[in-house]
Amino acid sequence: MVSLRVKATLPGIVYLVGAGPGAPDLLTLRAARLLATADIVLHDALIHPDTLLLARQARLVDVGKRANGAATDQRFIDRALIAAAARYQIVVRLKGGDPSLFARAAEELDALAAAGCEMVPGVTAALAAAAEFKMPLTRRGVARSVAFATLRQRRGARSAAPTLPRADTLMLYMARGDINGTQQALLAAGYAADTPVVCAANVAMPGATLQRATIATLTALAETDPVAPVLLGVGATFGDDFRSGEARAPQATPMRACAR
Amino acid sequence: MVSLRVKATLPGIVYLVGAGPGAPDLLTLRAARLLATADIVLHDALIHPDTLLLARQARLVDVGKRANGAATDQRFIDRALIAAAARYQIVVRLKGGDPSLFARAAEELDALAAAGCEMVPGVTAALAAAAEFKMPLTRRGVARSVAFATLRQRRGARSAAPTLPRADTLMLYMARGDINGTQQALLAAGYAADTPVVCAANVAMPGATLQRATIATLTALAETDPVAPVLLGVGATFGDDFRSGEARAPQATPMRACAR
Numbered sequence: 093m094v095s096l097r098v099k100a101t102l103p104g105i106v107y108l109v110g111a112g113p114g115a116p117d118l119l120t121l122r123a124a125r126l127l128a129t130a131d132i133v134l135h136d137a138l139i140h141p142d143t144l145l146l147a148r149q150a151r152l153v154d155v156g157k158r159a160n161g162a163a164t165d166q167r168f169i170d171r172a173l174i175a176a177a178a179r180y181q182i183v184v185r186l187k188g189g190d191p192s193l194f195a196r197a198a199e200e201l202d203a204l205a206a207a208g209c210e211m212v213p214g215v216t217a218a219l220a221a222a223a224e225f226k227m228p229l230t231r232r233g234v235a236r237s238v239a240f241a242t243l244r245q246r247r248g249a250r251s252a253a254p255t256l257p258r259a260d261t262l263m264l265y266m267a268r269g270d271i272n273g274t275q276q277a278l279l280a281a282g283y284a285a286d287t288p289v290v291c292a293a294n295v296a297m298p299g300a301t302l303q304r305a306t307i308a309t310l311t312a313l314a315e316t317d318p319v320a321p322v323l324l325g326v327g328a329t330f331g332d333d334f335r336s337g338e339a340r341a342p343q344a345t346p347m348r349a350c351a352r
Numbered sequence: 353m354v355s356l357r358v359k360a361t362l363p364g365i366v367y368l369v370g371a372g373p374g375a376p377d378l379l380t381l382r383a384a385r386l387l388a389t390a391d392i393v394l395h396d397a398l399i400h401p402d403t404l405l406l407a408r409q410a411r412l413v414d415v416g417k418r419a420n421g422a423a424t425d426q427r428f429i430d431r432a433l434i435a436a437a438a439r440y441q442i443v444v445r446l447k448g449g450d451p452s453l454f455a456r457a458a459e460e461l462d463a464l465a466a467a468g469c470e471m472v473p474g475v476t477a478a479l480a481a482a483a484e485f486k487m488p489l490t491r492r493g494v495a496r497s498v499a500f501a502t503l504r505q506r507r508g509a510r511s512a513a514p515t516l517p518r519a520d521t522l523m524l525y526m527a528r529g530d531i532n533g534t535q536q537a538l539l540a541a542g543y544a545a546d547t548p549v550v551c552a553a554n555v556a557m558p559g560a561t562l563q564r565a566t567i568a569t570l571t572a573l574a575e576t577d578p579v580a581p582v583l584l585g586v587g588a589t590f591g592d593d594f595r596s597g598e599a600r601a602p603q604a605t606p607m608r609a610c611a612r
Contacts, residue, residue: 119381122375191483198488213378215380223368228453228458241497257518
């Protein structure tokens with residue numbers, strides 16, 4: 093695609109900023125500084141209130157996609173970003189986790205070709221879950237590769253069961269719902285039925301929980317509250333063999349029910 | 353493995369902390385706070401001096417593995433962590449990037465079973481590269497999954513060519529050296545020869561560079577300075593079709609030579 097684009101003509105710079113996995117202190121120093129100087133912040137729904145408080149002088153606009161099913165259309169967000177860049181100097185588009193993973197950043201970058209634009213990385217949920225529950229995602233001799241994927245599809249997508257990558261460790265984002273379909277997709281991707289699975293909910297937030305299963309017993313996982321983000325980890329590194337007692341126990345978070 | 357471990361008997365708590373990809377302001381607020389209160393910090397070789405300055409009251413111990421080939425043995429680091437936990441209250445083990453990825457965290461967690469231990473996630477290099485060069489790793493309809501892997505093996509490992517995962521986007525860590533072997537491993541993993549490749553060096557540090565190639569032309573990439581960390585990105589999302597002019601150009605970093 094050769095595009096003849098107009099050179100940056102809007103006064104504002106838009107920063108696509110990762111807010112990290114939930115806990116306000118897992119924000120980066122750079123993101124905190126940008127929030128403090130922002131004129132306007134367009135933010136996802138699940139951003140912690142204390143994180144938003146850092147945007148002391150900014151107008152806050154919730155463009156979250158989970159607001160009671162009344163999801164904000166991506167085209168609306170794209171237009172809102174352009175409008176903000178036309179009116180404000182420092183525009184922050186604050187996204188949960190990291191903006192380069194499952195965050196529609198490509199669409200927003202494309203929409204913002206006429207504005208100055210920068211990206212600021214964040215801690216993604218899989219890394220936060222690994223830290224919170226002391227489960228390294230790689231392990232010499234056991235797990236040399238990690239894949240991040242989601243089974244979520246755009247509405248109207250054709251394939252019923254999207255292909256999963258195959259890696260030693262697999263982290264499935266937005267894993268709530270259709271646990272039977274997830275089980276089938278994992279088996280179809282070549283994972284053995286006895287592969288260990290962990291199910292983390294509310295990572296880096298109060299009430300974070302971890303449940304353990306295997307692909308075979310995945311459907312027995314209990315359901316937790318219906319808005320908690322759920323992340324599934326799949327792979328030998330999550331197995332009993334590698335839980336060294338208390339060193340692996342989640343800290344200060346009771347094991348509670350998890351995802352369906 | 354059922355282990356009968358002694359309950360935490362050492363006075364100190366060891367924090368395995370991710371320092372992020374290099375820029376001091378890509379540290380998390382939590383990591384900055386821990387550094388400020390640490391009694392001792394055992395750190396990797398490539399940690400930015402300004403990051404270490406945050407550890408105002410700590411004894412600093414460089415346990416980096418790259419110091420002129422005289423790599424610090426992992427068992428030495430494990431023992432040093434235990435010794436530190438016996439003597440100090442707040443011990444920070446500061447690792448580049450994120451501690452759960454390619455960071456030997458599993459070994460250190462195992463060694464620290466008798467000490468209190470926490471992990472603090474960090475921004476990993478792949479996410480920082482995506483942000484710096486405005487290259488989202490996922491893209492609706494193009495890239496639904498990302499894998500992180502390395503071709504580096506422990507010394508004396510048997511297999512000559514370790515298996516690579518297969519995902520829409522692949523990020524290869526520690527990709528310096530043996531570019532021919534990398535090319536072969538990618539082709540053997542099923543990637544098409546015309547798959548776009550980006551080669552990022554010195555991500556999130558001064559003089560960060562990006563080079564573009566395909567798997568077929570990978571061997572033509574120019575070499576850069578021999579200690580710069582190198583990260584390869586492989587996949588359609590890095591292709592010309594998705595570079596929308598200036599919106600994708602790296603900011604303030606000239607395109608320079610890269611890895612071999």
